[in-house]
Amino acid sequence: MAEAQGRRPVSVRSINCPNCGAATAVRTFGHAVNVVCQSCGSILDATNPGVTILQRYTEAIREEPLIPLGTRGKLFDIECEVVGFQVRQITVDDVAYRWREYLLFNPYREFRYLTEYAGHWNVVSTLNALPIGHPTPGSSPLWYAGHRYRHFQTADATTVFVLGEFPWQIRVGDTTEGSDYVAPPLMLSAEVDADKEVTWSLGRYVSGDEIWKSLSLPGRPPRAVGVFANQPSPFQRVQATMWRNAGLLVILAALLWIAHLVTARGTQSFAGNFAFDPTAAAETSLVTPVFELDGRPTAVEIETTTSLDNQWMFVGYALVNDDTGQAFEVGRDVSYYHGVEDGESWTEGSPRDSVDLPSVPPGRYFLRIETEGERTAPPIRYRVRVLRDVSTSLWFLVALVLILVPPILATRRAFTFERQRWQESDHG
Amino acid sequence: MSSRAANCPNCGAPLVYRWSSSVQTVCEYCRSIVVRTDVDVKKVGQVADLPEDASPIQLSTEGRYGDKGFVVAGRILYQYEQGGWNEWRIVLDGGADGWLSDAQNALAVSFLTTGLRIPTLAEAALGQSFVWNSTRFTVVSRTLAHYAGVEGELPFEYWDKTDVTFIDLRSEGADFATIDYSDEAPALYIGRAVDFDTLRLRNVRTFEGW
Numbered sequence: 228m229a230e231a232q233g234r235r236p237v238s239v240r241s242i243n244c245p246n247c248g249a250a251t252a253v254r255t256f257g258h259a260v261n262v263v264c265q266s267c268g269s270i271l272d273a274t275n276p277g278v279t280i281l282q283r284y285t286e287a288i289r290e291e292p293l294i295p296l297g298t299r300g301k302l303f304d305i306e307c308e309v310v311g312f313q314v315r316q317i318t319v320d321d322v323a324y325r326w327r328e329y330l331l332f333n334p335y336r337e338f339r340y341l342t343e344y345a346g347h348w349n350v351v352s353t354l355n356a357l358p359i360g361h362p363t364p365g366s367s368p369l370w371y372a373g374h375r376y377r378h379f380q381t382a383d384a385t386t387v388f389v390l391g392e393f394p395w396q397i398r399v400g401d402t403t404e405g406s407d408y409v410a411p412p413l414m415l416s417a418e419v420d421a422d423k424e425v426t427w428s429l430g431r432y433v434s435g436d437e438i439w440k441s442l443s444l445p446g447r448p449p450r451a452v453g454v455f456a457n458q459p460s461p462f463q464r465v466q467a468t469m470w471r472n473a474g475l476l477v478i479l480a481a482l483l484w485i486a487h488l489v490t491a492r493g494t495q496s497f498a499g500n501f502a503f504d505p506t507a508a509a510e511t512s513l514v515t516p517v518f519e520l521d522g523r524p525t526a527v528e529i530e531t532t533t534s535l536d537n538q539w540m541f542v543g544y545a546l547v548n549d550d551t552g553q554a555f556e557v558g559r560d561v562s563y564y565h566g567v568e569d570g571e572s573w574t575e576g577s578p579r580d581s582v583d584l585p586s587v588p589p590g591r592y593f594l595r596i597e598t599e600g601e602r603t604a605p606p607i608r609y610r611v612r613v614l615r616d617v618s619t620s621l622w623f624l625v626a627l628v629l630i631l632v633p634p635i636l637a638t639r640r641a642f643t644f645e646r647q648r649w650q651e652s653d654h655g
Numbered sequence: 656m657s658s659r660a661a662n663c664p665n666c667g668a669p670l671v672y673r674w675s676s677s678v679q680t681v682c683e684y685c686r687s688i689v690v691r692t693d694v695d696v697k698k699v700g701q702v703a704d705l706p707e708d709a710s711p712i713q714l715s716t717e718g719r720y721g722d723k724g725f726v727v728a729g730r731i732l733y734q735y736e737q738g739g740w741n742e743w744r745i746v747l748d749g750g751a752d753g754w755l756s757d758a759q760n761a762l763a764v765s766f767l768t769t770g771l772r773i774p775t776l777a778e779a780a781l782g783q784s785f786v787w788n789s790t791r792f793t794v795v796s797r798t799l800a801h802y803a804g805v806e807g808e809l810p811f812e813y814w815d816k817t818d819v820t821f822i823d824l825r826s827e828g829a830d831f832a833t834i835d836y837s838d839e840a841p842a843l844y845i846g847r848a849v850d851f852d853t854l855r856l857r858n859v860r861t862f863e864g865w
Contacts, residue, residue: 236860236861236862236863237709237860237861237862237863238863239863239864255709256707256709256862257707257708257709257710258708258709258759258760260737260738260739274707274739306865333760333865334709334711334760334860334862334865335711335760335851335859335865336760336851337759337760337761337850338759338760353761355761355825355829355831355848355849355850356825356826356827356828356829356830356848357793357795357825357826357827358827359827363781363782363793394738394759395737395738395759396736396737396738419781422780422781422797423781423796423797423798424781424795424796424797424798425781425782425795425796426795427795
């Protein structure tokens with residue numbers, strides 16, 4: 228990138244802390260305005276050849292950056308070195324939240340930041356253009372580069388700890404008003420320094436694993452806890468994929484169903500008329516002649532048409548294969564009542580009944596029929612028809628449920644994730 | 656681009672004005688600030704060593720802005736309470752003057768623009784918007800700064816080091832504007848925020864370890 232032109236390269240220097248005497252390397256060359264002494268934490272004026280102390284370190288606890296200063300690597304294709312570190316804090320409902328910001332340096336690029344909160348990381352760059360919506364931070368949505376950003380939080384952020392070097396003045400206690408707007412995995416942020424400056428920046432969510440890999444850091448990153456403002460929802464894409472797949476499956480099932488409805492022949496394999504006297508004491512069981520069920524295994528419909536009139540009967544069918552003895556059994560309660568009450572006629576049940584036996588293999592079959600009824604009721608005449616290759620629709624309904632349950636569950640999980648995200652916001 | 660020779664009134668070393676619009680230059684040998692009064696030159700002061708800075712740009716850095724090439728001819732280094740920035744004077748093909756500002760490697764190119772209404776310092780509050788050439792600009796910073804040094808050839812005379820206010824404005828595109836309130840009549844510069852790659856800079860500084 229750089230072309231040497233007879234001039235010596237800008238050289239690295241170090242400064243000595245007037246407080247403790249320790250030497251601290253200056254990594255950003257002449258950009259360094261403030262350098263924090265690595266051993267005693269004093270903030271030093273690096274622009275002054277004599278080096279003066281600007282702020283002494285007084286806190287009892289010293290924060291250790293997870294990424295050591297001087298670490299180099301490529302983040303989003305741009306080589307950078309970690310040169311500064313600060314811990315900032317906001318207070319919401321009397322609870323203090325602290326996050327860490329690493330300043331990233333490249334001598335030919337704008338400074339960038341790497342932020343970390345509870346194991347959630349963002350690479351942040353300042354913006355050259357203002358977002359569309361409102362030039363100064365508000366709570367309404369913003370547009371930037373084709374994405375819509377929703378307001379997440381506005382709070383005063385105070386610097387509580389610094390380490391390393393900065394190309395501008397920095398002190399513990401510095402406070403700016405920060406506003407965040409999210410469009411996962413992106414986050415727009417505005418920082419307002421009183422009436423002096425508004426700085427807009429764009430953060431991109433990055434997993435700790437990716438940071439560790441990019442910067443060749445030893446060990447493992449801290450585990451991400453909770454849901455972060457611009458953390459992409461792992462369920463959002465899954466949910467969309469599942470709905471798309473479910474849609475395709477529903478279409479497929481519907482096509483199969485329609486094809487089945489169209490091709491089902493519904494041919495009659497057997498029909499017979501029978502009578503049943505409920506008052507008779509004798510065994511009420513009978514057997515039909517053998518009939519043929521041809522073709523491939525298909526559904527068989529047994530249709531019962533009765534002369535029931537304000538009475539009920541039970542019909543037990545066994546469709547028995549004459550050769551193998553394999554039996555398909557099904558019992559039906561048929562009842563039909565009607566009358567007039569308060570000038571309104573009513574009916575209940577039906578004298579007709581039909582039942583499907585799914586997937587009956589071809590062969591020679593007979594029906595064994597058992598009947599029961601009210602002992603005092605009049606005799607009942609009934610007709611039984613066996614229809615081969617009938618259309619059935621229940622399987623389609625079952626398939627529909629099976630197809631739709633997974634995406635519905637995924638949508639619920641995605642919804643829960645979003646609720647967790649927004650609970651942490653000003654709008655939670 | 657004319658090349659006019661003269662001698663430094665302080666040390667006698669040859670001075671070369673590379674740009675016809677240059678009004679002042681700094682003698683490369685004795686660091687005298689030399690002002691051209693068309694034929695004669697006179698010494699008006701001497702610069703202290705420039706504060707150390709790490710801009711990747713230097714005098715004679717070349718680059719491209721839009722369809723024109725440019726070369727860096729001079730610079731003004733400003734300082735304010737938070738730090739500093741450079742205004743590099745660039746001369747484009749054809750001789751037009753512009754400024755390449757470099758604030759911690761955040762770059763913008765702008766040109767002096769006349770004939771537009773410039774708000775007063777009080778009007779240009781943070782967040783206020785103004786429309787110039789049908790682009791809406793919003794005030795993003797108000798900075799009280801002073802000269803910390805000059806280098807190379809500049810199109811105006813060297814001024815004193817009292818604090819003056821600079822107002823930066825940006826648009827929803829990458830338009831950039833600066834209002835300089837150092838004169839009684841404020842000056843408006845309009846241009847664009849740019850990045851290092853699009854300027855295709857050559858002859859930049861090198862940094863140990865990079």
